[in-house]
Amino acid sequence: MFKPTKPILAFCLASFATALTLPVSVQAQTAKPVPVEKAEIIHWWTSNSESAAAKLIADAYRKAGGIWVDSAVAGADQARAVAINRIVGSNPPTAAQFNTTKQFLDLVEQGMLNNVDDVAKSEGWEKILPEPVLNVIRIKGHYYAVPVNIHMQTWFWYSKAAFKKAGIAKEPATVDDMFAALDKLKAAGIIPLAHGGQAWQETIVFQAMLANVGGKELYLSVIRDRDQKAINSEAFKKVLTAFKRMQAYTDPGSPGRNWNDATALLISGKAGMQIMGDWVKGEFAAAKQVAGKDYGCIAGLTPNSPYLIQGDAFVFPRTTNPSTVNAQKLLAKVVLTPSTQLEFNKLKGSIPIRSDVDTSTMDICAQAGMAIMKDKSRQVGISEIFLTPDQNGALQDILTAFWNTRMPVEKAQKSIASALKD
Structure with missing residues (x-):
């Protein structure tokens, strides 16, 4: 019977010990990750x-x-x-x-x-x-x-070609400038406001007016705090009046129009402005139009207007x-x-x-x-960040009814106060 010498025995024992641990280490090294289905x-x-x-x-x-x-x-x-x-x-x-x-x-x-x-x-x-x-x-x-x-929902987009045709030489810098530009577009036979008559799109126009006409403080008081005093104030009535005024600048084909079809009106130069989120830039890009050359973008009409994000x-x-x-x-x-x-x-x-x-x-x-x-002071959430789905739905219903009917501004204001009451 063969008897190994001590060095050989030691080597064999060491090899045996390695063999005992080898399956574990090999398993650790070759273990397959959980597959991604x-x-x-x-x-x-x-x-x-x-x-x-x-x-x-x-x-x-x-x-x-x-x-x-x-x-x-x-x-x-x-x-x-x-x-x-x-x-x-x-x-x-x-x-x-x-x-x-x-x-x-x-x-x-x-x-x-x-x-x-x-x-x-x-x-x-x-x-x-x-x-x-x-x-x-x-x-x-x-x-x-x-x-x-x-995404910032309330950008003001405009067609450079439409502005040139209407004789608008300067980009609107205030709310009054915006209304003046819309009037010039209308006088030139151009659709002033490219709009899709859908409830969520009307809510965007409302938020744009609340942020730019009312300002950050009123915006947060109404949307975040649902403060009844703020909602019933003259300042908020002014916001609703400005919102309703925007409806007069839309065209008869507006009801039910999709947002991207409204953007197409800007791309073709048939319309002058659109209030919509920055996803519209994708449509401009697909049409090979360049920001600053073919179309303009305005984040706000006041120096510190809230940047409404989602x-x-x-x-x-x-x-x-x-x-x-x-x-x-x-x-x-x-x-x-x-x-x-x-x-x-x-x-x-x-x-x-x-x-x-x-x-x-x-x-x-x-x-x-x-x-x-x-x-960070300009980072403010859209209404859906602060309101529950039910509250947001109720607000949206009131706004679209106000937009599409002859509802008095006072009734719209009271209805919003009721819908946002705790």
Whole structure:
């Protein structure tokens, strides 16, 4: 029988000890990560510019190892309804688009969403995201949505060609300037205000008047605080009067028109102005029009007008499936990478949600928006950030009725006071 010498025995024992530990170390080194399954994403990005922006995120997600399954539903309300029905019906998508408002608060309170706290912590969201947005996606200390961008709803857009035809040489700098420009456009036979007669679009025009005619203090008193004294004040009556005055500058084809069709009127020079969110820039870009050359953009008509922000976000329906959770976390990381942020927002017309993205290659409107965002005192949420869906719906119903009928301003004012009363 062979007996090894001590050196050989020691070598064998050492080799045996290594062999005992080898399976563990090899397993640690070769362990396969939890696979990312097909991720179905419900969203409402269906216009030309929106589709291009959605495709960019989808491509970035695939490059990161995910499998994107696109479920586009035309119309924000319709897309959210589909997503909510799917979630409640126990057939949820991997992620669904919502806005950075209270739209998904009920889902959170009913325990129907996963949080992405570990992603938020590892990516340092608190350092790179604006406070108004953090206050929406962070609920009771947990992060339930990943914001994609910042949209400002109440930009004043104008056609350079239409302004030239109407003899408007200077960009409006005050509310009075704006009305003067609208009058000149009307006199020149140009549609003064390109508008889509839909309730949500009329709410945007109202917010623009409240922010620019009323100012930040009145805006917050009415929308955030729902202060009855402020709502019943002469200052707020002046806002409502200005809002109603805007209706006279629309054309007969306005009712029911989609926002992008209204933007097309500016692109063609058939209309002079439009009050709409910065997503319209995507339509300008698709038409090969350049900011500052073919169209102008005005963030506000007073030096310190509030910059009314919101944006798009993805929420993550509740699941314990490891691969689905992994897919959700991957999406949360991908949409906030600086390169995705920059290129997506160029296409979407919005500005990056991250404050550390280099936007020097973006258009002059985006750069103006980023500059304003540096002043935190001008960062104010839209009405849906402060109001519940029911309150916002009631306000919207009153505004669209006031816009489309001969309702006296006093009745509209009283109705709003009642709708926003605690």
